Amino acid sequence: MSLYKRGDVWWYKFQFAGQPIRESSKSTSKVVARDAERARRRELEAGFNRIPDRKEAVLFSSAAVNWRAEKDGLTTKTKLGYDQRLVHVKAALGKRLVCDIGVADVVEYRRVRLSQGASNRTVNYEVGCIRGILKGYGLWAPIAERIKQLPENHDVGRAMSAEDETKILAACCRSASPSLLPLFVLARDTGLRLGEAKNLRRRDLFLQWADGAIVSGEVIVPKSKTEAGRLRNVPLSPDVCASLTLWLSNFPKAELDSYVFPKHQVVMLKGGGVRIMNADLSRPVQSWTHAWRTALKAAGIRYRWHDLRHTFISILAENPMVSEGTIKALAGHVSKKMLERYSHIRANAKREAIAALVSARVGTKLGTISEDETRAGSQVAEKIWLPPRDSNPDMLIQSQLSYH
Numbered sequence: 001m002s003l004y005k006r007g008d009v010w011w012y013k014f015q016f017a018g019q020p021i022r023e024s025s026k027s028t029s030k031v032v033a034r035d036a037e038r039a040r041r042r043e044l045e046a047g048f049n050r051i052p053d054r055k056e057a058v059l060f061s062s063a064a065v066n067w068r069a070e071k072d073g074l075t076t077k078t079k080l081g082y083d084q085r086l087v088h089v090k091a092a093l094g095k096r097l098v099c100d101i102g103v104a105d106v107v108e109y110r111r112v113r114l115s116q117g118a119s120n121r122t123v124n125y126e127v128g129c130i131r132g133i134l135k136g137y138g139l140w141a142p143i144a145e146r147i148k149q150l151p152e153n154h155d156v157g158r159a160m161s162a163e164d165e166t167k168i169l170a171a172c173c174r175s176a177s178p179s180l181l182p183l184f185v186l187a188r189d190t191g192l193r194l195g196e197a198k199n200l201r202r203r204d205l206f207l208q209w210a211d212g213a214i215v216s217g218e219v220i221v222p223k224s225k226t227e228a229g230r231l232r233n234v235p236l237s238p239d240v241c242a243s244l245t246l247w248l249s250n251f252p253k254a255e256l257d258s259y260v261f262p263k264h265q266v267v268m269l270k271g272g273g274v275r276i277m278n279a280d281l282s283r284p285v286q287s288w289t290h291a292w293r294t295a296l297k298a299a300g301i302r303y304r305w306h307d308l309r310h311t312f313i314s315i316l317a318e319n320p321m322v323s324e325g326t327i328k329a330l331a332g333h334v335s336k337k338m339l340e341r342y343s344h345i346r347a348n349a350k351r352e353a354i355a356a357l358v359s360a361r362v363g364t365k366l367g368t369i370s371e372d373e374t375r376a377g378s379q380v381a382e383k384i385w386l387p388p389r390d391s392n393p394d395m396l397i398q399s400q401l402s403y404h
Contacts, residue, residue, distance in 0.1 A: 002014065003030060003033055003034060003037070006024070008028045009024055009025070009026065009027065009028060010024075010025045010027055010028065010029070010030055010032070010033030011023065011024050011025065011033070012025060012033055012034075012036065012037035012040070014037065014041060016041065016044050016045075017044075017048065021040070021041075021044070023040065025037070057097050057099060058097065058098050058099075058137070059094070059095065059096070059097060059098075060090070060093045060094055060095070060096050060097065060098050060101065060133065061090050061094035061095065063098050063133050063136065063137070064086055064089065064090050064094070064129075064133055066136075067129075067132055067133045067136060068082055068083070068086060077195075080287075081125070082129065085122075085125050085126045085128075085129050086129055088113065088118075088126055089109075089126055089129050089130055092109050092112070093105065093109065093130070098133070098134060098137050098139060099137070099139065101130075101134065101139070102142075102143065103142075103143050103146045103147065106127060106130060106143060106147055107146075107147070109126075109127070109130070110123050110127065110150070113126065119152075120150035120151060120152050120153070121150075121152045121153075123150055124149050124150050124152065127147065127149075131143075131144070157304070157306060157307055157309075157310040158303075158307055158310060159307070159310050159311040159314035159315070160303060160307060160308070160310075160311045164299070164301050164303070165188070165311070167299040167300070167301060168184070168295060168296065168299050168301070168303070169181075169184065169185075170299070171295035171296070171298040171299040172184045172295050174295075174298065175291055175294065175295050176266065176268065176274055176291070176294075177266060177288060177291035178247075178250070178266065178274055178276060179247070179261055179264075179285060179288060179291075180288055180291045180292065180295060181243055181247075182240075182243040182244055182246070182247040182261075183197060183261065183288060184308070185239050185240055185243040186240055186243070186244070187305070187308040187309065187312075188308045188311065188312060189236070189237040189239055189240050189312070190219060190234045190236070190237075190240065190312070190330075191234070191308075191309045191312035191313060191330060191331050192219070192221065192234070192309070193224070193225065193229075193306070193309060194305055194306070195223065195225070196221050196223060196224055196229070197260075197261065198261065198284050198285060199222060199223045199259075199284060200219065200221075200222070200259065200260040200261065201222070201256070201257055201258060201259055201260060202254055202255065202256050202257070202258050202259075202260060203256040203257065204219055204220050204221070204222050204260070205217060205218075205219055205244075205260065206218050206219075206220070207236075207241075207244075212245075213241075213242075213245045214236075214241040214242075214244055214245045214248075215241060216235075216236065216241065217235075217236045217241060218233050218234060218235045218236055219233065219234050219236060220232070220233045221233075221234070221332070224332055226332050226333070228328070228332050228333060229331075229332025229333075230332075232329060232330070232332050234330055244260075247260075247261075248260075250276050250279070251279060251281060253281070254281055255281070257282070258281035258282070259281060259282070259283065259284045259285070261284060261285045262279050262280055262281045262282075262283060262284065262285060263279070263280045263283040263284060263285050263286060264276050264277065264278060264279040264280070264285070265277045265278045265279075289305075292305055309331075312331070313327060313331050316330065316331075324336070
């Protein structure tokens with residue numbers, strides 16, 4: 001080892017693997033220069049022997065907090081999504097060091113979350129949070145080669161049956177959240193998305209009043225995720241008019257710029273009932289997810305809020321008197337592919353269609369097959385496609401039916 005000065009700055013010089021190393025310590029201190037020379041020698045030796053750098057010992061929970069802080073400039077909805085996912089991620093990995101998390105840990109996390117009933121899409125989002133956190137420490141690259149995204153079903157929506165709709169309506173009537181019932185009826189009968197209903201203001205409602213009650217009206221959607229959905233108008237059903245009459249009466253000081261569903265607090269009254277307090281008409285309600293899930297639990301069924309929109313479009317699609325153009329105008333869709341995604345023609349409508357087909361044949365040659373023709377046809381059919389006689393008749397029935 002050799003230290004020497006050039007001007008006021010100390011330099012070091014030594015031999016490594018037969019090569020001279022001569023570098024400046026950038027310091028006027030001889031002690032610092034000696035430490036710099038030792039650190040440089042150690043760095044070269046570790047690299048030559050392929051010794052990996054020791055990773056920073058940071059708790060995953062602390063790293064998650066720092067990563068989430070970087071997202072503060074995003075929208076409120078996006079930040080809420082990160083917060084919800086990090087609850088599960090930190091619960092599982094929060095007490096581990098980031099440098100100790102590997103492929104096996106991520107695979108096990110996915111397995112546990114799937115066993116808890118989380119969807120593939122939810123798990124993919126949560127693993128995305130893990131990826132973002134570890135990426136900040138250069139630890140994700142070796143994991144990425146082994147972790148592939150789970151397949152997602154992007155057509156998971158379903159239309160509600162009439163029975164389930166009745167159960168949920170009853171649960172909404174009993175809900176401790178007074179806004180849930182008018183929101184449910186509005187989404188069910190207009191097909192508005194969650195964000196569209198949330199951003200409604202009084203100026204977006206065109207209402208006809210008579211004797212203190214709304215008798216008719218329409219809503220013009222101010223904001224939408226699609227260009228075709230923005231500024232579309234949807235007439236209001238009698239049920240929507242009735243529920244809005246009761247809901248709007250809670251805010252007698254509302255003006256045109258006031259939100260239809262403003263931010264508010266709910267106070268439980270003795271003996272039952274609730275009271276709306278501290279309403280801020282200039283801010284929209286934040287979320288009704290908890291109230292919705294509570295109502296579903298009380299009804300004993302599971303649906304997404306967006307399934308109300310599926311139900312709205314499916315019912316319209318089942319009616320032969322409603323054209324595709326009308327459905328698109330009411331729902332705000334722009335393509336037939338999107339319309340087909342939401343149009344879940346239910347089993348009852350299919351049975352009615354087949355019944356109509358049979359009714360149309362009554363009285364025609366095609367609809368009046370003789371007994372001899374039936375017997376002859378059975379003999380031919382038995383040779384062509386009928387299953388063995390010992391087959392399960394229930395299986396045959398199921399094979400002939402198709403459900404969505």
